[in-house]
Amino acid sequence: MALKTIEEYVEVIYTLEMRSGRAHTTDIALILNIKPPSVTEMLQKLHDMDLVIYEPYRGAKLTPQGMKMAQELMQSHKTLVEFFEIIGIDNETAEVDACQIEHHVAAKTMKQLRKFVEFTQKAPCEPIWVKHFEYFDKTGIRKKCNLK
Amino acid sequence: MALKTIEEYVEVIYTLEMRSGRAHTTDIALILNIKPPSVTEMLQKLHDMDLVIYEPYRGAKLTPQGMKMAQELMQSHKTLVEFFEIIGIDNETAEVDACQIEHHVAAKTMKQLRKFVEFTQKAPCEPIWVKHFEYFDKTGIRKKCNLK
DNA sequence: TATCATATTTAGGACTACCTAAAGATACAA
DNA sequence: TTGTATCTTTAGGTAGTCCTAAATATGATA
Structure with missing residues (x-):
């Protein structure tokens, strides 16, 4: 079991504080x-x-x-989960991996990843590339870029 | 300074072994x-x-x-660096972040990220979405999906 | 082959996050 | 208010990675 970092404690305390106003020793230990x-x-x-x-x-x-x-960490966590889901990772794995990674990404990288997620989410219509990626994921075939 | 993991040692030993056939104590320590x-x-x-x-x-x-x-780690490292460069991170930051993260990503996630990188790299032409993302990155404006 | 600079290991110790067991505080119910 | 179950902290100890200083091995050179 990996040793807990300061960041992990801060995040857990944040969650518990949001939930019940205070983070108690036993609850932190359980999580x-x-x-x-x-x-x-x-x-x-x-x-x-x-x-x-x-x-x-x-x-x-x-x-x-x-x-x-805590808020910066929650934001990073959210960005990572959303990104993982875009590339087809199930939510459970996305959550676990986000926890593992979120403390290790440079601010610059996190910012850029956030942009990528927003770029994808803010698309005015379902982006063609996402469909193409899903197809590629299933079949291994890379469709032409600008064909539906 | 973060404590070195087994994985980090293995990776460094791999690099030195490739370079000179053996990994010596002092060289590992320096790196x-x-x-x-x-x-x-x-x-x-x-x-x-x-x-x-x-x-x-x-x-x-x-x-x-x-x-x-070592080879699995090198592969993960490469995938991460390539991905970071796709979303516009400079090579130096990409390298550093890849080192930080590569030990913490689930195999399933790594595989999917690899697919995403290949999907992008194997595009039969420069993917429109990459151009659109670069534009979005600079301007904050999200172009329509299927317009050049 | 003897010497010596360099590389490496051994010895002993610090620090950190974790643990168990035991002591102490809290809060609720009788 | 007293008793008791539960929560929390203190005390003391383990394991892992790091360190410095000192001892030892190696290998190139004279």
């Missing part, structure tokens, strides 16, 4: 699949880093700085 | 930006895992199993 004492330890560290306000026995909430990080 | 004793330690571990043949004072070579892993 990250680790034991509660490990979470306590990390919450103290995140508190020292000014990413969360941690009150013993009362769980944690994100600071503005932590919130900013 | 991974760590000190030689750390490399020795890991080579012993990789040897135990049957990923390399490690002979003290003589460096390491990949086993067939290690070679297989």
Whole structure:
């Protein structure tokens, strides 16, 4: 099992805070699949880093700085999932892979990927290339670019 | 500095082995930006895992199993770099990001991304959508799908 | 072949995220 | 208010990757 990064904690805390106003030790531990004492330890560290306000026995909430990080991560996550779905990955795999990757992509790359997703989603009509890609995916045959 | 994964070592060893027949401790250390004793330690571990043949004072070579892993990683790396370049990322950033990500993508996703890259590269003519995307990238304007 | 610069390993230690077991706090129900 | 089940933290320890300093092996050169 890969070690949990600061980013993963921040994201989980964000989700729990949205859900119930606060992120409790046990809930974080359940989601990250680790034991509660490990979470306590990390919450103290995140508190020292000014990413969360941690009150013993009362769980944690994100600071503005932590919130900013969380929102950027959620945005990256969303972009990756949408991209994976465009290229024909099932939602479940897309979610898992997005979690694995989202912390490792440069801001510049993420921005460009976002553009690509928007380019595809904002098409005024179903883009021909998407249909062609689906066809290529199934058959291995690459249709001519400008034929339907 | 992120801790080096087994995959990173395998990839570096592959590169050095291709270049000079063997991967020496110091060369690996230089590339991974760590000190030689750390490399020795890991080579012993990789040897135990049957990923390399490690002979003290003589460096390491990949086993067939290690070679297989390396080749899969190189392939993933290539796919990612090619994809990033399609969506307009400069080569340098593409290389860096590919290294960061390649170990974290599910096989299924990698396969699909490979298809997407091939779909784009194998186009019988320059795909219209790529031009449209470049235009969208520069201007923010989404052209109609089937207009040049 | 003896010497010596360089490469490598060994020894010992730091740091981090994780764990289990035990102690302490909380909150709800009797 | 007291008891108790649950949640949380503290204490102490493991494992993995990294480090520096010191010891050792290698190989080229004199």
